[in-house]
Amino acid sequence: MTRVAGLLFLAMPAVAALLPVPASVVSRPGRMLPGSTFRIVIEGADDGRVARAAERTERRMGAHPGSGSAILRVRVAQLSGDDESYRLHVDPAGALLTAPTPLGALHGIETFYQLMEGGAVPSVEIEDHPRFAWRGLLLDSARHFMPPDLIRRTLDGMAAVKLNVFHWHLSDDQGFRVESRRFPKLHELGSKGLYYTQDEVREIVLYARDRGIRVVPEFDMPGHTTSWLVGYPELGSGPGPYQLWQEWGITDPTLDPAKSGVYDFLDAFLGEMAGLFPDPYFHIGGDEVNGHEWSANTTDIPAFMREHEIKTNDGLQAYFNQRVQQILTKYGKRMVGWDEILNPALPKDVVIQSWRGPKGLGDAARAGFAGILSWGYYLDHMDSAAKMYGVDPGQNARVLGGEVCMWTEYVTPENVEGRIWPRAAAVAERLWSPAAVNNVPDLYRRLNAIEDELSALGIPYRRNYDAMLGRLATGADLAALRTLAEVTTAGELAVRHHANPNYQQSTPLDRFPDAVLPESVTARQFSERVDRWLAHRNASDLAQIRVWLNRWIANDVLIQKMPGVPEAKAVSAVLAEISRAALGGQASPALTAALKPIGEVHLAVAPAIERFAKQSPSRSSRGPRPVR
């Protein structure tokens, strides 16, 4: 018997695929063989959720028929509470999962499923609980509407990696996505027909609850509200009328905090939404209010500010936030908002979601507010899983946890899942597992396994990636394009806006920059090989590096002959040039340029090629002799 915790347990292949890593694992010899007659038996309390999770898991395990049969017994102590801990015991005779609440049991069942490999579950003793209570994923369904089925698949993926808060960004300048029966012009004029009916919302909330996931809605205000003002211009701070915003960026239209009618409206609207979304938290956005409409207002705002002794636009927003907070309190909701709402005048039960920098969470905590970290977890910034994994919310009683955020300006239902997964799983582990769990190579190994699990759940991002490349090329061209795509990564929001400021909501996102993924497995492997060669100067590593560089040079010939795909041609030309330079040991300005974005994408292998080129054995002036 070996007792392990966190990091150390990772060496053991028997429990090697778990993601997130549990708080404590004791591995024993032997294994349980669930077999085709395997059953999960609920012995303790249940509100139906555990039985339904058990049934789903039995079905999923049907795909892994073993040679024996056994039972997982599940005992839940009580139905209420938000304790997510569980204990899981597995031995060859069977398995026992105990948990204080159904939430813990749901997590334990997911762990049991992940333990299975080749039809067997290793004998093990797991004690597990999350490091943070708030482990969220934000999905912007306003910039591009995300169909209900995609939301459900995303919730399936969240449950698999123990994320427990679905933050649903439901309104923005470009769209208002929920049916309001009190104010139907919100969705009717604000959505071009793409909105969730209240029935659909209720179904999704129940679907999430069944998987131990809370749904926190966000209705961003007072800025980011153009879609509200199309139907209700009288709520705006400007003269109106307002047009649905078709582009991206920060806009002027803003609710008018000086109008009492705005609060009457919000009281009725938030009352309706409070009933639709049962979670005790409610997100009001509050970000990126540029104040232009307030400063330009000469009708009611100046007098209102004088009367209330408000000196600045920030003060005006703080006043607005206080009023909204009072309304939400009346409806039993705790208010959440982005960084910008932070103001000492707000009651201390408000929660701050930090996105603008590393200091936000600390500032909020010092001011007495609970906080959620999202800075460093923006999926549309296209950082690597490793980089996001390295961002830690820090241990502080006021830190509730974190949220990985998928904003969808440059993302559609076709490629969004390839932007979310598997990177969101890295953040899921950061928020669940002990802080000491931080071995990056092992993370990538387990992300690889989790990708199989997500695919088995029906999340089609690999298939959609194949499809998008397949539409851009066929036959030999497709093989060449794939070779290139596998060392190219998607440009982040700033890069795309810089390359083309004319993007609109209706612009098709089906080109090479949309198809490529945020992170390159090939680039990581190539980089590791270059580093190993730099350290050890091993002849086989050098040979392999040369194989890669020559492959990319040859591949470019095929890419340049392809019809269309100008973005692929541009990046391929750079790749071929720096590969030649690196092989020849020549200095090339392209080596430096390749580190920057190429159009709307990044050449993911450029840093490693540059490192290699500086030390290339062919380099004439310095460095070691060539190795043949």
Place this chain on the structure above:
Amino acid sequence: MTRVAGLLFLAMPAVAALLPVPASVVSRPGRMLPGSTFRIVIEGADDGRVARAAERTERRMGAHPGSGSAILRVRVAQLSGDDESYRLHVDPAGALLTAPTPLGALHGIETFYQLMEGGAVPSVEIEDHPRFAWRGLLLDSARHFMPPDLIRRTLDGMAAVKLNVFHWHLSDDQGFRVESRRFPKLHELGSKGLYYTQDEVREIVLYARDRGIRVVPEFDMPGHTTSWLVGYPELGSGPGPYQLWQEWGITDPTLDPAKSGVYDFLDAFLGEMAGLFPDPYFHIGGDEVNGHEWSANTTDIPAFMREHEIKTNDGLQAYFNQRVQQILTKYGKRMVGWDEILNPALPKDVVIQSWRGPKGLGDAARAGFAGILSWGYYLDHMDSAAKMYGVDPGQNARVLGGEVCMWTEYVTPENVEGRIWPRAAAVAERLWSPAAVNNVPDLYRRLNAIEDELSALGIPYRRNYDAMLGRLATGADLAALRTLAEVTTAGELAVRHHANPNYQQSTPLDRFPDAVLPESVTARQFSERVDRWLAHRNASDLAQIRVWLNRWIANDVLIQKMPGVPEAKAVSAVLAEISRAALGGQASPALTAALKPIGEVHLAVAPAIERFAKQSPSRSSRGPRPVR
């Protein structure tokens, strides 16, 4: 007691809202009061469908609480068969519905629901059966993807007016919309992620079956197949590769009838789809094969044609159709195709769907084929309900019925329902009711009632119309824009293509031409008033006509001040000019020009204004003296 059939019964207000008109109605004094405790009791056979329809209808009738209570008893003789007839007896003590099959019972329940007015159902004796067995609605879900919820709402509307075939156009050059597990590149490369999963298809087929509606899938071939060839270019007649087609019109890519692999593929693919779609009919399209790829082919097609003694491209398509027909027969399916597949060599159980002209159906019948009429029923041609209502398939044993067709090049999920309804209901009546039922004013009166029923079913086309106008304007501008929109009708496919040949699938369809409806109630009323004045020269009619003309002149001032809406400004300027000319009794070339399309819309009041202007009392040279 009064016995009536067809046309005559229309005079009786008690059963006045029925659409389609039943075959025979006997009206009696007295009425039944269903009340809030009303129940439908199933006494005969049922496969579950009648009970579920009963439950839905009870729920719908909860919105009409009456003062009494009563029971509708339903007796179905047997579960099998496609007899859709029913008899409905209603008296103050209760109601009895008898039908040979569940299909008839479903129709009878809809009739009972339509009979109710103000909480009461009039005493009545109805014997009813359809004139045609095939009463279809085609929805093109390829050019613009139509979400599953919208499909379900469309099925609800179909059931309300006794349409019984949902013809689902699932593939075209621009998109392949069904998940294929045998050939996943069809939907993965052919849909940009917008396709129906097999689970969704099964749900929709069951939803339709529950409402007495069959689902006939169409996979258009050998032309209109670009979306197939993106993933499987080896099936094409050209060298490939193929790109998903983003525009409209007829394209070159075509399956290669000379390749045996094409038939292997189709055998496996159609086998898969035959299992997914249980209906005995299967539509293979077959329209608009331009033959360009076949004529240009120098690899396999010339030799194949020589070998099989095929002289023309038409002959090649006929060969292809025969092979496909054999495959479908193997899977127990009867083949349906458009006009172009008509060929004496085909077995006579093939069904021809006639779309190209009035002769198609007769040609098919003379050649021995059963036929379905769609010529004259194309909703995207934007004909009036009256015009479509006037098109009759004709009585012939080989005429199965007809289908109203909604092609979606210029239609999105937001405005499609306003293109389908209520006009599809007029065709539904043409296909169900006796041929003698053809009173157009009465049709419009009942279409008005059916619009309320469709709205109560949740079909949001009025709401979406309001929303689209609301996005284009607010406040006083909105009132002006609505005044204009109510006399403007949407341009048909040819008009839109002519005005702007650069439309693409991604082009937003949210402008004035997309918002306006296909038919104008105001224009019909105005036209009736002009005709009445022309016949009777009544002073009050003349005064009303002048009120309208002056209103449109004044309205134009508001429209021309609006920001944006260039299409509305153009049509409003013409309307103001011809209104002035008509009031002043002057000749104006604008009066003739206004009869033609104005950009992408029609000015629906132009013909009546022109008729009035020719006889205007202000006209100096001829005509009667002015009436003041």
